[in-house]
Amino acid sequence: EYDASVEEALCFGWVDSIIKKIDAEKYARKFTPRKSGSLWSDSNKERVNKMIAEGRMTESGLARIEEAKQSGLWQKSPRADISFEIPEEFERALQQNKEARDFFQQLAPSYQKHYIGWIVVAKRPETREKRIKESIALLTKGEKLGLK
Template structure:
């Protein structure tokens, strides 16, 4: 797969034009930096939400976002890697796209792979719905210093902890991560 610096930068005025590009390039391109114009630029552009829908239909996913200039920003899109982590938000989008009849064969294959390897079941919650797992609460009660530090964490740090636990593929991995999290919390270390 091409490095991020080697990826082309493209702007599309409509979802249809991005879809046409993906139809032709989905197998050969390692990804692209999609140039999205800001609303106040006055330039016609595909929206981020439209681009994500199109990408998901073809088994692609959004990645890094970076500033470009006063008029636009860049959003990376690339083919989804095997056994990559799914978000529950994207699963919701995919289910809607299937109902709308928009899913393409490459997108359907990405979904089937995720269901087969378990990453579909391990999809993580968005920050707004991330809850503290019961086993973490139990472990925190056993370590008062870790519990105290945890209570002072902001939403982002709590999300990072929840994400690490939700995305563990094996129970042993989850237990190892739990131990590391408790140790870090007890020391008052940051998660970013």
């Protein structure tokens, strides 16, 4: 079960990351030690607060929380600084592809934000460019972004 596996990882100071589809019914989830300087999602903060109250956190898990609190990262929300305005490069790519643009425009706002958020959180310009190309390819085929 997803929640149980994430809680287990968090109690040791680890975090879940990449999801990879194996087949129609199975996914692979990667667990790694939490990096210094990483932001805590609101859902993971809720999970660890619950586990602290239940006495389920280990020393290493508590140390990661304390580190985040000391650095100020605990108080930040990972999505607080994200602008959901369409980036210029993505807008240009949409204007050059009618099928992609039409499908994007008919998506619900939440699905549009999923695409935009995935693009704007890219740290490197080449990653952002790659995500725009992948987005245009999916939109051209009439597909939603999925689990990214």
